[in-house]
Amino acid sequence: MGQxxxxxxxxxxxxxxxxxxxxxxIVEVFxxxxxxxxxVAKGARRPMSALRGVLMAYQPLLLDWSGGGEVKTLxxxxxxxxxxxxxxxxxxxxxxxxxxxxxxxxxxxxxxxLYDGYAALIQQLPEASRFEPLLRAFELMLLSExxxxxxxxxxxxxxxxxxxxxxxxxxxxxxxxxxxxxDADLPVVAGQTLIDMAAGRFDDPKTLVQSKALLRHLIxxxxxxxxxxxxxxxxxxxxx
Numbered sequence: 001m002g003q004x005x006x007x008x009x010x011x012x013x014x015x016x017x018x019x020x021x022x023x024x025x026i027v028e029v030f031x032x033x034x035x036x037x038x039x040v041a042k043g044a045r046r047p048m049s050a051l052r053g054v055l056m057a058y059q060p061l062l063l064d065w066s067g068g069g070e071v072k073t074l075x076x077x078x079x080x081x082x083x084x085x086x087x088x089x090x091x092x093x094x095x096x097x098x099x100x101x102x103x104x105x106x107x108x109x110x111x112x113x114l115y116d117g118y119a120a121l122i123q124q125l126p127e128a129s130r131f132e133p134l135l136r137a138f139e140l141m142l143l144s145e146x147x148x149x150x151x152x153x154x155x156x157x158x159x160x161x162x163x164x165x166x167x168x169x170x171x172x173x174x175x176x177x178x179x180x181x182x183d184a185d186l187p188v189v190a191g192q193t194l195i196d197m198a199a200g201r202f203d204d205p206k207t208l209v210q211s212k213a214l215l216r217h218l219i220x221x222x223x224x225x226x227x228x229x230x231x232x233x234x235x236x237x238x239x240x
Contacts, residue, residue, distance in 0.1 A: 004068035010034065011080075012063045013118070014055050015098040019045065027055055027074060028102055029063060032115040036105045039065050039074040054079050058086050058094045058122050070107070083123060090125040093135060096230035097121065100139070100219070103226050104146060114145040132212065133202035139215045140197065148222055150215075151175030152198040164192040170214055172221050187217045 012031035020026045025041040044051040054061065054077045064076040086094045097118065105111070121138050128134060143150050153162055156175035162168070169180030170187045181188050189210050196207040197214075 004066065005072075006064075006066040007034065007072075008064045010063045010065075011115075011119075012037075012061050013059070013122070014057045014061070015102050016057075017041075017055060025051075025055065026071065029061075030101055030105070030115060030118065031063065031110075032112055033110055035109040035111060036101065036107050037065070038071045038107065039063070040071050041074045041077075044074075051077055057098060058091075058125075059083050060119065084126040086122075086125055089131060090128065092230065092234060093125055093131050094122065095233070096135070096228070097138065099228055099230045100142060103223055103228070104142065104219075111145045114141060117141050132208055136197075136202045136208065136211050136215060137200055139219060140200075140211075143215075143218060143222070146222075148218070150197075150218065152194045162191045162194045162198075164190075164195055166191040168194065170217070172218060187214050189214055 010031045010033060012029045014027055015030050015036070016028040017025045020040060023043050023045045025044045027039045027041050029037050029039060031037055041051050041055060043049050044055060046052070051074070060080040060083055062078040062080060063074065065072040065074050067073045101118070117138060121134055124134060125131070140150060152175070154160065154175070155162065155168070155178050156171065157177045157179060162176065163178075166178055167181040168176035168178050168189050168191060169183045170176050170189055171180060176189060176194055180186055190206065192204075193207045193210040193214075196202065196204060197211050202208050202211060
């Protein structure tokens, strides 16, 4: 068991909750300075609990907790405000983001830059007219922050700069290789797409399609056998 600690007024977001015993919740939160944390919210399911209406996903909170084990005890949660509720496709995007963080982010591993990027993206979603460029930029940041890295600007075999009009096969843990573009087992990406991704540009339709396929391939590799339920929800809604 770890050393008991007390943390106060920590900025955070609820990623997921599930019932615990008769009246409590286990709350997965993403905190700015402590990373993903598991907190038990005792009595949070009781009708008169002060926590009942506060522990909402996609809303900025200030959190107090204490404890020394893997699951800490939530003492207080305060809603900061200023964030509209998500609905429609924005809500589905938020669910996707939270699922990625729960399944890829190790517990108690701080990523302040990733937290700030997530908070900014949640703020943008209610008014966004195009969601996919925002999601691709966040996926790229997530992989980079977790240390997986996504080399984009040089051929992994020759170290030559990426050529806009060339095609590249993308090898996980190495990067783009021009000579691997004919390998049927690898995602093939245009050089211009790699250049755009490295610059954080996702407006071109071709870049958007190819970056989505490449990032999905990389994310699935790091997820392993874990499925993403949010993807299934997107497909079911598109079918309807």
